């Protein structure tokens with residue numbers, strides 16, 4: 001099934017499309033053969049075809065989506081774009097490409113397998129001159145966020161409230177806090193302020209990096225942070241970097257964050273490509289192993 005709603009959101013994301021357009025204009029030379037790996041509606045392939053007299057190969061593995069792109073490109077008279085249905089890693093595209101553009105960037109970066117995809121393409125076509133994006137970093141910034149406080153108040157309020165039927169969650173409130181802290185929330189962080197420098201979690205050199213998995217433990221000690229903003233930076237070219245940081249132009253990727261439980265001072269953030277998921281696990285240290293009170297405590301009025 002062609003996911004019209006999903007693709008419409010991406011087409012409405014002018015920040016994303018302008019960034020890719022400007023980067024392609026910088027990187028693609030006239031005559032280049034371009035591979036758009038994961039073409040979706042074909043929008044990036046269409047843009048690329050305006051920048052080169054060479055062929056643009058638009059590869060999409062979903063049958064209905066490839067067919068949608070094919071029809072749209074033909075109706076737009078973009079005949080130098082060749083749509084190929086199949087997995088960009090394996091499908092035969094004839095002559096090797098000079099430039100690969102791939103917008104297979106997940107909510108936090110690697111979840112759509114951009115690392116494995118670009119690495120496999122580099123192995124198959126060693127002569128590729130450039131990948132757009134060329135790198136992908138995931139970072140974590142401690143923040144003080146009213147959005148995180150409001151979310152926590154509403155979630156913990158639900159578990160604290162007296163329930164019809166007499167069931168009480170009082171004994172499992174710490175578990176609820178911990179579970180909330182392990183979930184990645186996507187929203188708009190308009191009111192957040194920085195509570196310390198951003199820390200890099202991982203950086204991929206696309207095409208060269210073979211392994212997307214990582215695990216990193218961050219310590220927050222007595223930081224006032226009530227949340228950690230997780231975001232990516234993707235340099236698309238020398239001049240253009242796409243970012244999902246809360247202060248960058250807003251994109252359809254939104255702003256991701258995790259809520260810090262009141263007693264927690266370290267968090268381990270990891271990514272596993274086998275299940276294409278991030279995991280976040282908060283822990284308390286001996287010094288912070290006290291009843292939750294004060295600024296982030298359960299007794300706090302929000």
Ligand SMILES: C[S@@+](CC[C@H](N)C(=O)[O-])C[C@H]1O[C@@H](n2cnc3c(N)ncnc32)[C@H](O)[C@@H]1O
Nearest residue numbers: 010038039040041059060061062086087088103
């Ligand atoms: C995030 S969408 C982006 C679509 C389009 N490039 C754009 O920028 O609007 C990624 C697309 O890549 C396709 N895709 C992901 N991995 C692929 C692969 N290995 N081979 C072919 N298509 C792939 C998905 O089905 C999806 O349509």
